[in-house]
Amino acid sequence: MADPQSTPAPAHPPTPTPTVVVDEVHVTYTVGGGSAGGRGAATAALSRMLRRGEKRPTGRRVHAVKGVSFVAYRGEAIGLIGSNGSGKSTLLKAIAGLQPVERGQVYTDGQPSLLGVNAALMNDLTGERNVILGGLAMGMSRTEVRERYDEIVDFSGINEKDDAISRPMGTYSSGMGARLRFSIAAAKSHDVLLIDEALSTGDARFRRRSQQRIDELRAAAGTVFLVSHSNSTITETCERALWLEAGTLRRDGPAKEVVAAYEEFTATGATTGAK
Numbered sequence: 001m002a003d004p005q006s007t008p009a010p011a012h013p014p015t016p017t018p019t020v021v022v023d024e025v026h027v028t029y030t031v032g033g034g035s036a037g038g039r040g041a042a043t044a045a046l047s048r049m050l051r052r053g054e055k056r057p058t059g060r061r062v063h064a065v066k067g068v069s070f071v072a073y074r075g076e077a078i079g080l081i082g083s084n085g086s087g088k089s090t091l092l093k094a095i096a097g098l099q100p101v102e103r104g105q106v107y108t109d110g111q112p113s114l115l116g117v118n119a120a121l122m123n124d125l126t127g128e129r130n131v132i133l134g135g136l137a138m139g140m141s142r143t144e145v146r147e148r149y150d151e152i153v154d155f156s157g158i159n160e161k162d163d164a165i166s167r168p169m170g171t172y173s174s175g176m177g178a179r180l181r182f183s184i185a186a187a188k189s190h191d192v193l194l195i196d197e198a199l200s201t202g203d204a205r206f207r208r209r210s211q212q213r214i215d216e217l218r219a220a221a222g223t224v225f226l227v228s229h230s231n232s233t234i235t236e237t238c239e240r241a242l243w244l245e246a247g248t249l250r251r252d253g254p255a256k257e258v259v260a261a262y263e264e265f266t267a268t269g270a271t272t273g274a275k
């Protein structure tokens with residue numbers, strides 16, 4: 001009988017589990033066109049009166065994402081790169097379900113969480129209150145938030161010099177705010193974590209810590225998407241990258257190869273669709 005020690009079972013790589021399927025997605029914004037609601041309602045009404053009889057202008061359409069398709073799998077960290085205005089943030093918002101899709105479909109397995117530099121924390125409240133509210137908003141229980149509180153504050157590093165956590169968030173530098181936001185979001189494991197530029201504002205030490213945490217989140221079977229203009233952050237953090245240009249997917253593959261192609265493209269000054 002064969003010794004089971006000496007004849008290892010044939011290696012069958014585990015079947016990858018899809019977590020996000022983006023199928024021919026189009027996202028369009030309508031800009032202007034005389035919206036009567038909100039802050040400018042009186043001005044809009046006045047300009048309508050003055051223009052009475054003129055043909056009403058229709059809203060200008062910005063086709064931000066144009067037929068993008070890909071499948072993301074459990075355990076992947078995927079970088080999104082591309083010129084300003086190429087549709088990266090819009091695509092993340094569409095995956096998070098925060099931006100309606102005009103055509104096509106987004107399927108996600110589990111709840112996606114979008115962590116943006118502008119993620120809504122309250123400037124008037126202290127860092128401490130924001131950690132609690134942010135934790136609750138992400139679906140943690142009060143007990144979980146209490147248990148993780150010190151860890152979140154330590155991870156953010158914002159209390160290293162003084163007691164910044166007891167100050168209103170409005171007094172933080174943009175880097176400090178971004179670090180606290182990342183720390184709150186990263187305290188919980190996510191099925192699909194979408195990070196928009198949050199890492200680029202931190203200092204080198206914080207970036208290293210964040211990368212480690214992203215690796216842990218991936219190991220906990222999540223999928224991480226990371227939008228960044230730092231090519232080195234993308235290649236250090238992600239093994240796969242998607243390059244968007246003017247709303248279309250130019251390349252999808254190993255991060256190093258995609259970043260190299262993008263660098264070649266930017267070196268020639270051929271950027272299109274820049275804001």
Ligand SMILES: Nc1ncnc2c1ncn2[C@@H]1O[C@H](COP(=O)(O)OP(=O)(O)OP(=O)(O)O)[C@@H](O)[C@H]1O
Nearest residue numbers: 029031062064083084085086087088089090091275
């Ligand atoms: N709320 C909005 N209303 C109208 N147009 C928008 C809106 N948000 C984005 N756009 C437009 O959609 C296009 C894609 O923008 P998006 O922010 O997704 O690009 P991006 O690749 O994330 O850019 P950046 O690298 O500069 O952050 C741009 O032309 C932008 O002007």
